[in-house]
Amino acid sequence: MSDTRWSPQVTTPRSPDGEGGPADTGARWPLPEETFWSEATDPHGVPPGERTEPQPAVRAERPVITAPAAQPEAQPQPRPQQQAEQPPKRKRDPFLDNVKFILIALVPLGHSLVPTLSADSSRSLYIFIYTFHMPLFVLISGYLSRNFWNSNAKTNKLVDTFLVPYVIVEVGYAALRFALGQKWSLTIIDPAWLNWYLLALLFWRLSTPVWKRMKYPVPVSIAIYLFAGFSQISGDFSMDRFFGLLPFFVIGLVMQPEHFELLNRRWIKIVSVVTVLGAAAVAIYIAPKAPLGPFYYKNSYQDLDLSWYMGLGLRVGLLVCALAMCFAVLALVPRKETWYTDLGTRTLYCYLLHGIPVLIAKDQGWLEFPWLHGPLGVLAISFSSFALAIVLCLPETRTVFKWVLEPRLTWLYRRPSRS
Numbered sequence: 001m002s003d004t005r006w007s008p009q010v011t012t013p014r015s016p017d018g019e020g021g022p023a024d025t026g027a028r029w030p031l032p033e034e035t036f037w038s039e040a041t042d043p044h045g046v047p048p049g050e051r052t053e054p055q056p057a058v059r060a061e062r063p064v065i066t067a068p069a070a071q072p073e074a075q076p077q078p079r080p081q082q083q084a085e086q087p088p089k090r091k092r093d094p095f096l097d098n099v100k101f102i103l104i105a106l107v108p109l110g111h112s113l114v115p116t117l118s119a120d121s122s123r124s125l126y127i128f129i130y131t132f133h134m135p136l137f138v139l140i141s142g143y144l145s146r147n148f149w150n151s152n153a154k155t156n157k158l159v160d161t162f163l164v165p166y167v168i169v170e171v172g173y174a175a176l177r178f179a180l181g182q183k184w185s186l187t188i189i190d191p192a193w194l195n196w197y198l199l200a201l202l203f204w205r206l207s208t209p210v211w212k213r214m215k216y217p218v219p220v221s222i223a224i225y226l227f228a229g230f231s232q233i234s235g236d237f238s239m240d241r242f243f244g245l246l247p248f249f250v251i252g253l254v255m256q257p258e259h260f261e262l263l264n265r266r267w268i269k270i271v272s273v274v275t276v277l278g279a280a281a282v283a284i285y286i287a288p289k290a291p292l293g294p295f296y297y298k299n300s301y302q303d304l305d306l307s308w309y310m311g312l313g314l315r316v317g318l319l320v321c322a323l324a325m326c327f328a329v330l331a332l333v334p335r336k337e338t339w340y341t342d343l344g345t346r347t348l349y350c351y352l353l354h355g356i357p358v359l360i361a362k363d364q365g366w367l368e369f370p371w372l373h374g375p376l377g378v379l380a381i382s383f384s385s386f387a388l389a390i391v392l393c394l395p396e397t398r399t400v401f402k403w404v405l406e407p408r409l410t411w412l413y414r415r416p417s418r419s
Contacts, residue, residue, distance in 0.1 A: 044294040087220045094337040095260070097344030099140060100332060101393065106345040108354040109385035111194070115362055116381070120287050121372040123381075128283040130295040131318075132325035135248045137197075139205075139326055142252025145205050161348075162202040165405050166372060168351050169195050176356060180363045190234045194355050200238040211250050221250035222319070228312050232300045244297035246321060248326070264329040272328035279325055294318060343393035348405055350392035 110129045116122040169187065174186040175196070185192075191199050211217040228243035235241075262268070293299045294314055301311030361367050371377055391397065398406075 001193045019272070031190070038198075060282045092345075093235050093335075094341040094344075095333065095335045096140065096144075096337075097119075098338055099136075099330065099333050099344070100347050101340045101344035101389070102329070103133055103137050103140070103172065104344070104350045104393070105193070105386050105389035107351060108358055109382055111355070111358050112361070112381050113369060113378070114384050115294075115367040116373050116377055120284075121375045121378045122373070122381075124280075124284045124287040125290070126377055127287055127290060127295060128280055130292075131279060134297070135245060136326040136329060138201075138245045138248040139252035139255075141201055142204065142249035142250075143255050145208055145249075146253055147206055148205055158202060158205065160407060160409055162198050164407055164409070165348075165352060166191070166195060166198040166202075169198075173355060173359070176359060180360070191238055194351065196235070196238040196241050197351070200241045200245070200399055203238070203242050204246070208253065210251055217250050217254060218247065220400070221247045225319070226312055226315055229301045229315055230308065232302060240298035248322070251323070263327060265372050266334065268331050272331040275328040276332070279321070279328075292333040295344055340390075342395075343390060344353065346398050347393070349397050349401055350389050352405060353392050353397070353401065354388055 002241060040159075068208055069394075110126060110133065112124045113126045116212050117126060164383075170186060170192060173192050174184060178184045211221070214220060225247045228246075233240045233243060291304070293304050296320070301308055304311065304314070306314060367381070372380065
């Protein structure tokens with residue numbers, strides 16, 4: 001007969017159903033899988049195995065030994081409370097998933113509008129989207145990279161989620177272009193089209209420890225962003241976009257959950273509505289004469305035919321406008337679970353796969369019909385792109401393409417040492 005308060009002193013017993021004891025967090029090798037732009041370390045969610053409340057340490061006591069006595073029949077020993085019940089895990093906060101789906105839906109829309117940019121309506125929407133959607137994309141990526149180096153699984157994802165899909169997509173799009181009658185072209189160091197983001201995010205995350213150790217990371221990143229305009233930085237390895245969007249990643253890296261809560265105030269939401277409407281009006285006004293180069297955040301002042309002081313002013317203005325729009329969108333996105341919240345957890349598939357139908361549509365001239373060059377065409381392209389984003393974020397799409405875009409390269413890594 002033993003005291004039921006007794007807890008094991010050194011070893012962790014296994015429960016009859018195969019689950020571990022209180023010291024077993026459930027993390028077995030290979031470590032839990034993460035998805036692109038949806039890190040398990042998201043402060044709005046919970047890493048695998050993390051509990052809602054910290055568990056108190058269980059003080060080990062010496063078992064009470066008593067003399068054996070005759071017992072009529074064996075009685076089942078109750079399990080310790082910590083082993084019998086696991087505290088419920090906190091659910092993912094749907095807010096960031098809502099933001100991610102809205103942003104990813106704008107990506108195929110922006111690419112689909114390119115053949116119709118001769119129309120002012122298409123050009124206005126294009127400028128409006130490109131003012132903020134990639135900066136906010138990068139800002140959220142920075143926010144989700146805050147604890148990126150805290151586990152082996154996240155380090156492994158540098159290869160699994162960036163390098164391997166990057167090579168696969170590069171080869172895939174080169175093959176698609178060749179099948180459509182274009183010349184075979186494959187340059188791994190110069191990312192094609194939408195693939196630049198994988199390499200840029202890889203290098204941003206590699207630089208994370210440097211920014212985390214700096215006293216003033218945001219001013220330093222803005223200074224680098226401004227002075228990068230003096231150099232004609234090559235697009236090899238996405239270095240032009242790396243420097244052009246660097247401040248947004250660093251700002252996201254230093255943001256805390258309470259900063260998002262500040263955006264949830266009513267007066268900020270009212271200001272955000274005014275900001276979005278004002279940005280739309282400005283986009284409509286400047287669309288006929290505004291060049292598109294600055295909105296790609298990669299061209300040098302010389303490439304834009306600007307003097308150094310005009311170039312600096314333009315970059316400062318773009319940074320301010322983009323940040324204002326980023327915070328306005330964050331303030332207006334629903335914070336509760338919506339019908340598209342779950343779709344926001346599979347943004348990788350929409351980002352990497354939407355180029356296939358868009359590239360085919362461009363090659364076949366489906367986006368160049370005369371009726372598409374106008375407000376009606378903008379609505380048609382918008383609805384079609386939105387529907388495409390929904391389809392590519394469905395769980396069925398992930399089931400079909402997971403083996404390509406999220407390979408489990410467990411054979412490539414050493415098993416973590418066990419103490």
